[in-house]
Amino acid sequence: MRIDTEKCIACRECIDFCPMNSIAEKDGVVAIDQDECVECGVCLHVGVCPTDAIFRPEEVNRYPRALRAEFSDPGVWHPSTKQGGRGTEEMKTNDVTGRFRRGEFGMALEFGRPGTGARMTDLEKVLQVLVTMEVELETNNAVFAFLEEPLTGKVKAEFRNEKVLSAILEFKIREDQLEQVVRQLQPVLADLDTVVSWGLATRFAKDGTLPVRSRLEALGVPARPNAKINMGMGRPIVEL
Numbered sequence: 368m369r370i371d372t373e374k375c376i377a378c379r380e381c382i383d384f385c386p387m388n389s390i391a392e393k394d395g396v397v398a399i400d401q402d403e404c405v406e407c408g409v410c411l412h413v414g415v416c417p418t419d420a421i422f423r424p425e426e427v428n429r430y431p432r433a434l435r436a437e438f439s440d441p442g443v444w445h446p447s448t449k450q451g452g453r454g455t456e457e458m459k460t461n462d463v464t465g466r467f468r469r470g471e472f473g474m475a476l477e478f479g480r481p482g483t484g485a486r487m488t489d490l491e492k493v494l495q496v497l498v499t500m501e502v503e504l505e506t507n508n509a510v511f512a513f514l515e516e517p518l519t520g521k522v523k524a525e526f527r528n529e530k531v532l533s534a535i536l537e538f539k540i541r542e543d544q545l546e547q548v549v550r551q552l553q554p555v556l557a558d559l560d561t562v563v564s565w566g567l568a569t570r571f572a573k574d575g576t577l578p579v580r581s582r583l584e585a586l587g588v589p590a591r592p593n594a595k596i597n598m599g600m601g602r603p604i605v606e607l
């Protein structure tokens with residue numbers, strides 16, 4: 368995003384709306400830090416500028432910069448998946464999709480939050496560990512369009528320094544891999560210069576318990592159970 372200095376009257380109205388704190392005033396001039404701006408579009412969509420000085424330049428529609436808006440602005444779709452958002456739609460509706468079967472865990476690593484964002488290099492550090500383990504990466508995730516092929520976990524050179532508000536890596540593991548995956552990823556995640564939320568999708572056991580909770584507790588991983596309930600979707604529960 369840019370600010371037209373000819374139109375801007377330095378009223379500062381837009382500054383507090385930026386979730387990345389990338390708009391600032393210096394010596395009476397309000398400008399956007401282009402390295403930190405994730406192209407989320409909030410400053411423009413909120414419509415607070417009295418002089419219409421905020422604008423999206425043409426370069427935002429071209430790669431590599433376009434990657435930022437694809438992951439950060441809900442109104443911009445990913446050309447590779449023809450969807451918006453940061454992850455795949457079906458991960459949270461496993462009871463009707465059956466994507467994660469008994470004996471498997473679905474996992475999602477959500478990089479970045481308002482105020483921090485995430486660089487593609489953050490995802491790369493984790494991906495390079497994941498590709499060394501027998502995990503099944505979700506290739507329908509939009510992140511895959513920006514990775515080197517054949518898959519090494521590296522991001523294509525032109526996208527490595529791009530920054531987004533948030534991006535999600537999704538993968539599937541066998542239940543017996545839980546301890547190995549947690550132990551290998553924990554030090555990598557702790558070393559990143561951003562925040563990561565770690566989600567695990569599992570099925571209730573037949574007796575209504577969630578056995579994974581005690582395994583996570585033994586690993587020192589705090590778990591906060593939650594569920595997405597599908598009301599009235601008219602689709603039967605998948606039992607696989």
Ligand code: SF4
Pocket residue numbers: 368384385386387388389390399403404405406407408409410411
């Ligand atoms: S597009 Fe988003 S990140 Fe960039 S300056 Fe505007 S509000 Fe901030």
Ligand code: SF4
Pocket residue numbers: 370374375376377378379380381382397415416417418419420421
């Ligand atoms: S709201 Fe518009 S005029 Fe006011 S500081 Fe921001 S860009 Fe400038």
